[in-house]
Amino acid sequence: MATAPSVSYSITVRLEVPASGGAVGRLTTAVESSGGSVTGLDVTASGHEKLRIDVTIAASSTDHAADIVSKLRSIDGVTIGKVSDRTFLMHLGGKIEMQSKHPIRNRDDLSMVYTPGVARVCLAIAENPEDARRLTIKRNSVAVVTDGSAVLGLGNIGPKAALPVMEGKAALFKRFAGIDAWPLCLDTQDTDEIVAIVKAIAPGFAGINLEDISAPRCFEIEARLREALDIPVFHDDQHGTAIVVLAALTNALRCVGKEIGDLRVVMSGAGAAGTAILKLLLAAGVKHAVVADIHGVVHAQRDDLKDVGPQTPLRWIAENTNPAGATGTLKDAVVGADVFIGVSAPNVLEGADIARMAEGAIVFALANPDPEVDPAEARETAAVVATGRSDFPNQINNVLVFPGVFRGLLDAQSRTVNTEMMLAAARALASVVGDDELNPNYIVPSVFNDKVAGAVADAVRDAARAAAPERGNGFPASTV
Numbered sequence: 001m002a003t004a005p006s007v008s009y010s011i012t013v014r015l016e017v018p019a020s021g022g023a024v025g026r027l028t029t030a031v032e033s034s035g036g037s038v039t040g041l042d043v044t045a046s047g048h049e050k051l052r053i054d055v056t057i058a059a060s061s062t063d064h065a066a067d068i069v070s071k072l073r074s075i076d077g078v079t080i081g082k083v084s085d086r087t088f089l090m091h092l093g094g095k096i097e098m099q100s101k102h103p104i105r106n107r108d109d110l111s112m113v114y115t116p117g118v119a120r121v122c123l124a125i126a127e128n129p130e131d132a133r134r135l136t137i138k139r140n141s142v143a144v145v146t147d148g149s150a151v152l153g154l155g156n157i158g159p160k161a162a163l164p165v166m167e168g169k170a171a172l173f174k175r176f177a178g179i180d181a182w183p184l185c186l187d188t189q190d191t192d193e194i195v196a197i198v199k200a201i202a203p204g205f206a207g208i209n210l211e212d213i214s215a216p217r218c219f220e221i222e223a224r225l226r227e228a229l230d231i232p233v234f235h236d237d238q239h240g241t242a243i244v245v246l247a248a249l250t251n252a253l254r255c256v257g258k259e260i261g262d263l264r265v266v267m268s269g270a271g272a273a274g275t276a277i278l279k280l281l282l283a284a285g286v287k288h289a290v291v292a293d294i295h296g297v298v299h300a301q302r303d304d305l306k307d308v309g310p311q312t313p314l315r316w317i318a319e320n321t322n323p324a325g326a327t328g329t330l331k332d333a334v335v336g337a338d339v340f341i342g343v344s345a346p347n348v349l350e351g352a353d354i355a356r357m358a359e360g361a362i363v364f365a366l367a368n369p370d371p372e373v374d375p376a377e378a379r380e381t382a383a384v385v386a387t388g389r390s391d392f393p394n395q396i397n398n399v400l401v402f403p404g405v406f407r408g409l410l411d412a413q414s415r416t417v418n419t420e421m422m423l424a425a426a427r428a429l430a431s432v433v434g435d436d437e438l439n440p441n442y443i444v445p446s447v448f449n450d451k452v453a454g455a456v457a458d459a460v461r462d463a464a465r466a467a468a469p470e471r472g473n474g475f476p477a478s479t480v
Helices: 023-033 062-073 086-091 107-113 118-127 129-135 158-177 191-204 217-228 236-256 272-284 313-320 351-355 402-411 419-431 452-467
Strands: 006-018 037-046 050-059 079-085 141-146 180-185 207-210 233-235 264-268 288-293 339-342 362-365 384-387
Touching: 006 023, 006 037, 006 062, 006 086, 023 037, 023 050, 023 062, 050 062, 062 079, 079 086, 118 129, 141 158, 141 191, 158 180, 158 402, 158 452, 191 217, 207 217, 207 236, 207 402, 217 233, 217 236, 217 272, 233 236, 233 402, 236 272, 236 362, 236 384, 236 402, 236 419, 264 272, 272 288, 272 313, 272 419, 402 419, 402 452, 419 452
Parallel strands: 141 180, 141 207, 207 233, 264 288, 264 339, 339 362, 362 384
Antiparallel strands: 006 050, 006 079, 037 050
């Protein structure tokens, strides 16, 4: 599948060209003939003989960008100056910062913000620890915790290399839900150590967002922390993905006129995201699901599962899916299926496989950047297609839910997060797409739809309060 130019590989090239003649036209022709796209052209200085121009170009990869610059350099009369990678510039010095909410202008301010006035607040919290939610940043803070073992599609790149992603996550928390999130990249991949560290730092936070921790350790880490802590622990790679998938499926079913309880669902991928999606779909009413991994369809009699313990994720899948006892390959399983959901690897299916699904087929091919099946091929026969990519309709993107989920949890002062809260989040996200907007190319709203975070937050807050009414109504932002 050819990759289109993207802002992710956007560069700005500063160059000089002769003031007369058709040099500017030759620049744009060179870029476009190389497969790039000119997105901006600014004259930054002008003289009688020379023009200095900043050309902003979208490329499809780092190598592609270098090829375009080389092509520009070969044009007669063009002198190349600085070449800036716009993505790297955005990350220069980090993407987030801490700011004080109150100005410190004089000794009075200093005495109240810090010593001696702060001591009174400390003693109040010592007497009533619950006051930490009211009198400190705890009430609006989330720790974004990773060990760098499963970062995006990059794999085990370690905690330092994971930090740009965690910073981005923190920026999204603030942008979409007003939450102060702090990236914590841990220099250990030992499960016991991670659990101990998160338990130790938990008093300063109202929620823990686990991020990019590899399976199967992520399951144990989340389970142990949920058991140990009195604040919600949410592994976004699992549950954020699951909530958006269920919301998208809800609206896709509205398009094709099918009921969730009647579906035959086939999934590719039995890792963290796949397991969480499966569990939420079952909770939402799916009765017939089949999961395939790299070894084929998961079933209880498979040789590699005969001696696997009952608590392992793969054994759980084997015992809670595939009621007809299907065997064979993923390609076998999708024949006649209503829904395909992929969270696995690129190009495991072809358009011909999608053509063998049931009428009104729904395909969510979410491997990124290369989906399980070419979306263009899938669209030839499937009724609804979604991917994890931003350059196709119906992007399944976790940012649609995690800010709103945590906003709701924090507002409710929830001590946990449960399945009903996640189902409520999925219903709320689906409801943002109105009947007058819904169509096969618009089953999930834009991440910039200003209704999204509020709808999800309200639904999660209400579900959390229903689960623990003794927590009260929480502290509104205006409380002092």
